[in-house]
Structure formats: C-alpha cells, structure tokens
Amino acid sequence: MQTLQxxxxxxxxxxxxxxxxxxxxxxxxxxxxxxxxxxxxxxxEWGVFDVSHMGELEVEGPRARELLQGLLSxxxxxxxxxxxxxxxxxxxxxGIVDDLIVYVLExxxxxxxxNASNARTDYQWLREREIRxxxxxxxxxxxxxxxxxxPRSIERLGLADASAxxxxxxxxxxxxxxxxxxxxxxxxxxxxxxxxxxxxxxxxAVLELGATPCGLGARDTLRLEVCYxxxxxxxxxxxxxxxxxxxxxxxxxxxxTGVEELRRVKEAxxxxxxxxxxxxxxxxxxAGMDIAEGGRVTSGSLSPMLDVGIGMGYVAAGxxxxxxxxxxxxxxxxxxxxxxxxxxxxxxx
Amino acid sequence: MAAAETYPDExxxxxxxxxxxxxxxxxxxxxxxxxxxxxxxxxxxxPPETGQQVTRGSAYGEVESVxxxxxVIAPLSGEVIEVNSKIVDEPEIVNDDPYGEGWLVRxxxxxxxxxxxxxxxxxYKRHVAEQ
Numbered sequence: 001m002q003t004l005q006x007x008x009x010x011x012x013x014x015x016x017x018x019x020x021x022x023x024x025x026x027x028x029x030x031x032x033x034x035x036x037x038x039x040x041x042x043x044x045e046w047g048v049f050d051v052s053h054m055g056e057l058e059v060e061g062p063r064a065r066e067l068l069q070g071l072l073s074x075x076x077x078x079x080x081x082x083x084x085x086x087x088x089x090x091x092x093x094x095g096i097v098d099d100l101i102v103y104v105l106e107x108x109x110x111x112x113x114x115n116a117s118n119a120r121t122d123y124q125w126l127r128e129r130e131i132r133x134x135x136x137x138x139x140x141x142x143x144x145x146x147x148x149x150x151p152r153s154i155e156r157l158g159l160a161d162a163s164a165x166x167x168x169x170x171x172x173x174x175x176x177x178x179x180x181x182x183x184x185x186x187x188x189x190x191x192x193x194x195x196x197x198x199x200x201x202x203x204x205a206v207l208e209l210g211a212t213p214c215g216l217g218a219r220d221t222l223r224l225e226v227c228y229x230x231x232x233x234x235x236x237x238x239x240x241x242x243x244x245x246x247x248x249x250x251x252x253x254x255x256x257t258g259v260e261e262l263r264r265v266k267e268a269x270x271x272x273x274x275x276x277x278x279x280x281x282x283x284x285x286x287a288g289m290d291i292a293e294g295g296r297v298t299s300g301s302l303s304p305m306l307d308v309g310i311g312m313g314y315v316a317a318g319x320x321x322x323x324x325x326x327x328x329x330x331x332x333x334x335x336x337x338x339x340x341x342x343x344x345x346x347x348x349x
Numbered sequence: 350m351a352a353a354e355t356y357p358d359e360x361x362x363x364x365x366x367x368x369x370x371x372x373x374x375x376x377x378x379x380x381x382x383x384x385x386x387x388x389x390x391x392x393x394x395x396p397p398e399t400g401q402q403v404t405r406g407s408a409y410g411e412v413e414s415v416x417x418x419x420x421v422i423a424p425l426s427g428e429v430i431e432v433n434s435k436i437v438d439e440p441e442i443v444n445d446d447p448y449g450e451g452w453l454v455r456x457x458x459x460x461x462x463x464x465x466x467x468x469x470x471x472x473y474k475r476h477v478a479e480q
Contacts (some may be wrong), residue, residue, distance in 0.1 A: 019389075034390050035415040217416055282437075284393050284413050302392045302415050309393075331411070331418075333395075 007052035008144050008199035016213055023216060024117035026053040031215040039221050039304040041212035042185055043347075046150030048211040049219055051191070052199065055119025055140045057112040057126065063133030064108050071129060072102065073241060073262075075251035079104055084165045084182055086249055089114075089122060094240040094261035098122050099231050101182055103167055113145070113191075115231050144199030147219075148206055149189030151347075156209050159190065173205020184219060186226030186347055221301050225345035227276050227312060233287055234274060234298040234312055243270035243314065245342070273320035274298070276342045277328075279309035283335035285328050286311075292327035292334065293319040303345060310344050311337070351444050354382050360448065361464060362473035363424030365406075368448065371464050376425055379452045380412065380443065383477050389414040391440035396432040396454065403427055403456060405463050410453060412440065425463050427456030 004027040013020060018029035029050065031038060041047045059068060069076050074087035081104050089097040098118040103111040114122045119140055126136040154161055157172050162181050170179035178193040194202045207213065220230070229235045235244045240258075242250070242265040252263050272295055279285060285300030291313055300311035311328070319326055324339040360368045366384035370377040385391065393413035403409040408420035409429070433452050436442055443451035458464075468476060 030416070031389065036390050036392075221415060282393070283395075284418075286418065302413075304415070 005053070007050055008196050009050045009052065009203050012200060012203055013050065018213070018215060021216075024053060024115070026116060028053055029213075029215040031217045032213045035215070035217035035221060036304045038212060038214040038218035042150045042187055042214060042218065042222055043305055044151070046148065046153040046156055046189070046211050047214035047218070048203070048206045049147040049149070049214050049216075050144070050203070051147050051219075052144040052196075053116040054145055055114040055116060055122065055138070056143050056145075056193070057114060057119075057123055058109070058137045058139050059112065059126065059134060060109045060137070061134040062108055063131055064110055064135075067126075067129070067131055067134040068102065068110060069254065070256055071126065073250040073256055074102075075254055076102065076104070079165075081106060082166055082168065084167055084180060086165075088241055088246060088249060089125060090241065090256065090258040090262070091237055092258050092261070094242070094258035094265060095237040096231065096235045096239060096241060096244065096246075097125055097237055099229065099235060099246075103180065113193075117232055142196060144194050144196050144202075146192045146194065146199075146202060146206065147183055147185075147189065148192060148211060149183045149185040149187045149222075151188055153187070153189045153211070156211070157190070157206070172202060173208065175202040175205060177202060184228055185222040186228070186343065186345070187222075221304055224299050224301055224310060224312070225303050225305060225343065227342040227344060229274070229312070230299060239274075239314070240265055240270070242266050243272055244274045270317055272314040273317050274312055275315045275320040275326075275339045276312050276344050277310070277326060277337040277339050278306070278344060279311075279328070279335060279337045280325070281335040281337075282309075283328070283330045283333070284309040285313075285330065285335075285337065290329040291315055292329065297328060305345050309337075315339070351386075352382060352446060354386070355448070356381065356470045356474055356477075357448055358470045360470065361424065361467035362470065362476075363422060363467060364476055365422035365424075367422050367424045369424045369464070369467060370452075371425075371458075374458050374461060375430070375455060376427065376458055377452045377455050378424060379447055380421060381473070382447050383480070384419070385444050385447050385451075388412065388417055388419055391443050394436045394440045394443075394453070396434075396437060397429050399429050399432060401429045402459070403429060403454075405460070412443070421453060423456075424467055425456065425458055426460045427458045429454050430457050431455040
C-alpha cells in the first residue's frame with residue numbers, strides 16, 4: 001500500500017468538507033458542494049482549483065532550448081520570454097509521453113508544467129536525454145499551483161488582463177506568485193504558481209474574494225466539454241498526435257522525437273481519429289465502452305451545461321466526420337450518438 | 350437541496366443500501382440516503398420495464414452521477430408493476446427526497462417471506478456505521 005501525497009492545501013480541503021480521493025498518487029478533492037454546481041460556477045462566475053499535484057520541471061542552460069526543441073513537438077522558436085506554449089513530449093513512435101505547457105522564463109531557462117501521473121516519467125525521460133549545457137531539475141515540491149478560472153476570475157483577482165499563453169510576476173491578496181494566463185476549462189482565467197509555503201495564504205485570499213472552491217470532478221467535466229484531451233484517457237504513449245487531433249501542436253517542419261512517424265501518419269491519413277460526440281439516446285458514455293463502428297470511448301460524462309451525455313473516443317476515420325452517427329455499447333445496450341465539431345460546448349462571446 | 354441523513358423506522362433495508370416499503374403483497378423500492386450521498390447528484394436513472402421480474406440481491410436498474418454508475422439491487426423478489434418515470438426525467442429528486450418522491454419502482458412480491466430477511470432501521474444504521 002502506497003502512501004498518498006498531500007498538497008499544502010490538504011488541511012483546507014478537509015475543513016471545507018471536500019470529498020477526497022486518490023488521484024495519480026495524491027489525495028485530492030474530487031468535489032466540495034458537488035460537481036454540477038462547481039462546474040456551473042466556473043462557466044458563469046469563477047472558481048478555484050488546487051492543482052498542486054501537477055509536476056514542475058525546470059530546464060536550464062545554454063543548450064536548454066536545443067534539448068527541448070529536439071524532444072517537444074511544438075516549435076519553441078515561436079515564443080519568447082514571458083510566453084507559454086501547449087506542447088507534447090513524444091516517443092519514437094510518435095506516441096504521446098505527456099502533454100504539457102512550457103513557459104520561457106529566460107532565454108536559457110524553461111519551466112515545464114506536466115501531468116501529476118507522468119511527472120516522474122517526464123523527468124527521467126528528459127534526464128536520460130540531457131546534453132552537456134542543459135540541466136533538468138524536478139522542482140515540483142517547491143511549488144503549489146492554483147487554477148483560478150471563469151469569466152469573472154481576472155477582474156475579481158484585481159489583475160490586468162493579458163493575452164492567453166502569457167505570464168508575469170504578480171501579486172494576489174498580498175501574496176507573490178507567477179500569474180499564468182493558462183487553464184484547462186475553456187474559460188478565461190489564470191493559473192497561479194506560488195511557493196509551497198505561501199499556498200495557504202493565496203488560497204485563503206482567493207476564497208475571501210469569493211471564488212467557489214472546485215474539485216477534480218468539475219475540472220474533468222469542464223475540460224471534456226471543450227474537448228481538451230486528458231493524458232491516460234484520450235492520449236497516451238500508444239496514441240499518436242495526428243490521430244488525436246493534435247497536429248496543430250506538432251511542428252512537422254522541425255526535427256524532434258518521432259517526427260518521421262508523425263509525418264507518415266499525416267501523409268497517409270490516420271486510420272482512427274479522436275472524435276467528440278453527443279448522445280442522441282438518453283445515456284451517459286464512459287471511458288472503455290466500445291463503439292460499434294470500430295473504436296472505443298476514451299472520456300465520457302454528462303455535460304452539466306448541455307444536460308446530455310457527451311464523450312470523446314477513437315473511431316474509424318470514415319465515421320469521424322461531424323454529423324456521423326455512431327453507436328456506443330452502454331453496458332450491453334446500444335445507444336446512438338452523433339459526432340460533433342470540437343469543442344462540444346462553446347463559450348458565449 | 351439535499352436531504353438530511355435519515356433512515357425511517359417504517360422501512361426495511363437491504364445491505365446494498367436499498368429500502369423497501371412493504372404494503373400487503375406489494376412493495377415500493379428505492380435507494381437509501383447513504384447510497385445517494387455516496388454517489389452525489391444523480392443525473393441518470395436506467396429503469397427496468399413494467400412486467401419485468403426482479404430477484405432479491407440482483408440488479409434491476411442503474412443510477413448514475415456525473416462520476417459514477419451504480420447498480421440498483423432489489424431487496425425483494427417480484428414483478429415490476431410501476432416505474433417512477435419522474436425520476437427518469439429528474440433523477441436529482443432522489444437526492445432531495447430518497448424515501449418519498451424519489452422512489453424507483455413498485456413491485457408485486459413473488460416471495461413474501463423474503464421480507465423477514467431484511468434489516469430494520471436500527472440494524473441498517475449499524476451496517477452504515479461500519480462502512
């Protein structure tokens with residue numbers, strides 16, 4: 001039996017009456033009041049998530065950029081200091097070791113925010129490929145991370161608006177933190193990276209300003225409505241980026257691990273594609289369910305905004321076009337669904 | 350508004366967190382406060398069909414929250430004579446009123462003696478305390 005890790009905010013979650021569950025080796029809040037009210041708070045007002053379980057890796061040195069350009073799928077030369085980029089750590093088969101956000105702290109210093117379940121794998125992956133002039137460090141224990149998301153989040157925090165995928169040093173409630181215009185909900189918002197010892201002060205300040213505390217349950221339904229993939233479900237070392245619909249973060253004109261295979265898949269056209277779908281029949285799709293037209297559901301839930309079952313899954317390329325009807329095997333019962341354009345839920349302008 | 354934790358004395362209970370209100374040779378069935386609290390807000394009810402036979406200890410339907418699916422276990426054997434179709438449209442009623450408006454099916458008992466094997470409210474409360 002493995003002991004679960006706890007974030008610096010664990011005591012706060014217990015005080016708030018959160019339901020705590022094991023997730024990727026951490027004891028994390030899945031919900032406080034309930035998944036649906038928390039989800040709606042983020043879509044209509046704002047909410048705060050403790051995502052301190054996520055990993056942080058720092059890559060530094062005169063050849064740090066060269067190392068990362070050869071290992072990450074997106075083109076780092078497209079961004080400068082103060083900017084961030086969604087990218088993939090790929091393997092030789094074009095599979096996805098992890099998806100992550102890279103922040104350019106200095107010309108030779110990068111921060112990688114990675115999935116909790118992959119933090120160790122990513123660290124080892126980078127260490128094994130380190131070159132002289134690049135140093136990789138796991139700094140996960142030094143930081144806590146709060147995602148503050150929703151249409152009201154930036155004004156309620158008293159922050160100046162900024163472009164998506166930028167970051168700056170800032171202060172919230174007197175607590176110094178790194179303010180990142182990133183998130184996993186499809187809403188406006190920020191992710192606040194803070195020294196672990198200041199995490200409780202920052203959390204208290206954000207709640208004091210009126211944010212709804214939200215758990216990983218709402219985080220999952222929010223990301224699914226906007227079709228952000230979840231590593232381990234929708235993408236994995238066995239699925240390639242092109243089939244997953246992530247060709248837009250693969251700079252196929254540069255050299256990186258697995259690029260030849262990705263070019264080949266793109267050229268030939270993928271056999272299966274990660275499609276988003278909405279149930280036509282009354283049913284809730286779940287990960288692992290078979291799709292009759294070939295393929296499998298990788299994520300599924302009820303959409304709290306649309307009040308209908310939604311999901312993503314790999315389906316034969318011929319059945320992956322929006323409008324195609326597919327049939328999901330819901331515990332032995334065939335239930336019809338329709339493939340839709342991503343995202344499933346679109347935020348009102 | 351979610352209901353407060355209660356286990357009414359007039360009901361009989363099954364260890365799998367289901368209740369039965371027995372009236373003559375018929376019974377109304379549902380899930381207990383403990384079951385709905387463990388699941389969270391219900392968003393789907395997959396009911397049996399009227400006329401279907403249900404067997405004590407076996408699943409006769411499914412309830413789902415955003416995160417989880419759970420079989421609903423029959424505390425007694427019988428034939429389904431009515432399904433609460435209101436719960437199909439508004440499953441969250443089970444959270445609000447698990448023993449009243451939130452009932453799931455009515456059955457005609459085929460093995461009335463099974464009632465004797467169910468727990469009374471005190472015994473079920475002790476069972477819940479051990480979970």
